[in-house]
Amino acid sequence: MSPLVATPAITGNRKPIQPPGPLVIEIEGVTKIYQMGDETIHALRGVSLKIRRNEYLAIMGPSGSGKSTMMNMLGCLDTPTAGRYEFNGKNVAMMDDDELAGIRNKEIGFVFQTFNLLPRSDSLSNVELPLIYAGLPAERRREKARSVLEHVGLGERLHHRPNELSGGQRQRVAIARALVNDPSIILADEPTGNLDSKTGEEIMALLEDLYAQGNTIIVVTHEPDIADHARRIVRLRDGLIESDSGAH
Numbered sequence: 032m033s034p035l036v037a038t039p040a041i042t043g044n045r046k047p048i049q050p051p052g053p054l055v056i057e058i059e060g061v062t063k064i065y066q067m068g069d070e071t072i073h074a075l076r077g078v079s080l081k082i083r084r085n086e087y088l089a090i091m092g093p094s095g096s097g098k099s100t101m102m103n104m105l106g107c108l109d110t111p112t113a114g115r116y117e118f119n120g121k122n123v124a125m126m127d128d129d130e131l132a133g134i135r136n137k138e139i140g141f142v143f144q145t146f147n148l149l150p151r152s153d154s155l156s157n158v159e160l161p162l163i164y165a166g167l168p169a170e171r172r173r174e175k176a177r178s179v180l181e182h183v184g185l186g187e188r189l190h191h192r193p194n195e196l197s198g199g200q201r202q203r204v205a206i207a208r209a210l211v212n213d214p215s216i217i218l219a220d221e222p223t224g225n226l227d228s229k230t231g232e233e234i235m236a237l238l239e240d241l242y243a244q245g246n247t248i249i250v251v252t253h254e255p256d257i258a259d260h261a262r263r264i265v266r267l268r269d270g271l272i273e274s275d276s277g278a279h
Contacts, residue, residue, distance in 0.1 A: 047262045048243045052084030054120075055215055055247060056105060061114035063100050063270075074100040076270040077114065084215065086277075087239075087248045089258035092267035099220075101267065102251045106141060106218050107134050119215070136164050140209025140217045144224035146201045148193045148208075154180055155189045158208045165212060179207045183237060199230035206237060216247045223257055235260045 063075040075097050082088060082105075092098040103109035104116065107123060116123040118134060126134070135141075148157050158176040167175070180189055183203045193201050202222060209217055219238065223231030239260060242248045250261060258264050263277030 045260075045262050047085075047087075049085050049245065051086050054081060055084050055118070056080070056082040057115075057117045058104070059115045061104065061111045061116060063097075063104065063109070064112045073270055075104070075111075078267075078270070078272055080265065080272065080275075082216075082247070082249065084247050085242075085245055087242045087250075087260070087262045088277075089250045089252060089261035089264045090267065091252060091255075091258050091264060092273075093253060095269075096267040097270040098251050098253075098267050100270075102218065102220055105216075105249060106139050107131050136161055137212050138215045140206075140212065140214040142202070142205050142209050142217060142219040142222050144221035146193070146205045146225075148201060148204060150193050153190045153192050154185060154196070154204045154207075157193075157204055158211050161208060161212050175211055176207070179211045180204070182210070183207045197230070198226050199233055202226065202230075202234050203237065206234075206241075210241070210246075216249060217241060219248070219250045221252055221254075222250065223254070231257070 058078060058080045061075055061078045062073070065072040065074060078097075078101070090098050090101055100109065104111065107118065110116075110124060118138070123131070123134075141147075149160070155173065155176050158180055159172045162172040162175060177186075177189060180186060183206055185200060185203050185207065188196060188200060188204075191200075193204070196204065206217075217238070222238070223234055226234060235257065238248055238250070248261070250257060252258055263275070265275045266273045
């Protein structure tokens with residue numbers, strides 16, 4: 032079944048734990064065009080979207096729907112061909128490379144399907160990495176990294192390397208790394224894609240806990256059961272928003 036076909040399980044209407052806060056992301060009329068040889072790819076076709084603090088949002092869509100491009104756009108990893116993207120009231124197109132890098136390091140915590148951990152570094156060192164870029168002193172870095180690893184249930188795995196951890200533990204390290212700079216948003220791309228169903232549910236329960244504590248969660252997925260954890264579901268098809276269960 033296509034993940035865009037509505038089923039009773041995909042409601043996006045779970046009761047919010049707390050009301051949404053101020054506007055953090057506003058995208059208006061965003062278009063993204065890629066040129067691949069002689070072929071022109073219209074990945075996004077005039078998309079508009081508003082996301083507030085304390086929301087739990089899932090972005091769904093089949094392959095080719097534009098959801099990966101949307102994720103890159105939201106994460107300031109890519110810029111629109113046309114249209115406007117404001118992050119915390121500031122136009123992203125007007126930012127220089129340093130400002131964009133600052134947003135990616137301090138405002139957005141990324142969680143990837145493939146974990147993206149440094150294989151030769153232990154959990155503590157992997158989680159410390161964003162704090163090094165942020166310029167924190169070594170002692171403060173270690174303290175924060177240790178605290179957030181304990182927060183995600185890995186207090187006894189501080190000095191284990193990724194190959195000494197299970198898939199679920201690796202994803203918890205990745206989530207800890209995403210959290211360590213106290214970001215405005217957790218942006219998770221298929222966070223359970225490389226995990227078995229039981230471990231995937233544990234990771235989704237952790238994201239639920241983070242949402243309950245006031246974090247803004249955006250999950251990009253093609254899986255209905257993963258999207259069902261969100262309070263709002265945006266479905267993309269052919270570069271357009273097909274439906275939005277909680278449009279503002």
